[in-house]
Amino acid sequence: MGNLRSVANACNYLGHPLSIQNSTEGATKLIIPGVGAFGAAMEHLEQYRDEIHQHVRSGTPILGICLGMQLFFDRSDELGGFAGLGILSGEVRYMSKVSGVKIPHMGWNSLDLQSPSAMMHGVDSGSQVYFVHSLHCVPSEMSITTATAVHGERFVASILKDNIWGTQFHPEKSGEIGLRILRNFLEC
Numbered sequence: 001m002g003n004l005r006s007v008a009n010a011c012n013y014l015g016h017p018l019s020i021q022n023s024t025e026g027a028t029k030l031i032i033p034g035v036g037a038f039g040a041a042m043e044h045l046e047q048y049r050d051e052i053h054q055h056v057r058s059g060t061p062i063l064g065i066c067l068g069m070q071l072f073f074d075r076s077d078e079l080g081g082f083a084g085l086g087i088l089s090g091e092v093r094y095m096s097k098v099s100g101v102k103i104p105h106m107g108w109n110s111l112d113l114q115s116p117s118a119m120m121h122g123v124d125s126g127s128q129v130y131f132v133h134s135l136h137c138v139p140s141e142m143s144i145t146t147a148t149a150v151h152g153e154r155f156v157a158s159i160l161k162d163n164i165w166g167t168q169f170h171p172e173k174s175g176e177i178g179l180r181i182l183r184n185f186l187e188c
Helices: 004-013 038-058 175-186
Strands: 030-032 062-065 073-076 088-094 105-110 128-133 135-139 145-150 154-161 164-167
Touching (some): 030 038, 105 145, 135 154
Parallel strands (some): 073 088
Antiparallel strands (some): 105 128, 145 154
16 A cells, blocks of 8 residues: 555665565465555455464464554544554554644654664664654553654554564654664564
């Protein structure tokens, strides 16, 4: 849903050719990028739900980017509410309206690393990454949070649980820091 070519270009640049497919068959890693509406993305992904869950169970590394990460959760409040993939327990909520803070959150923001992780290997707290979003993930298990950021409120910027990686920001648009995070995923 949206940023497929940018993600493919970043992976290719890192020496990890990525194929965009209409099936997950034979995949050794999955990247679920996303720009757009939760409901439309779920409608598209519904045909792959069983395949994605099979990959989760088998331990295939899976990275969700922005909307892609949000789709991992149980549900989203977007446009009245939609069920997600239910891979992770939690929900997706609209960013709080705070005086003087523009929504959608668009632009560079610093990460506050929460715990050491394979995802953030070589990344320092305070590193800047690029965000474009109006909603944010609220995991039931906050221990899966690898980084947070602040835009009117503190929100989850990235998660890691077993083989499930997620970033609310766009690593493919986040310069050297984003490329480092993508490399960490591609080489895990």
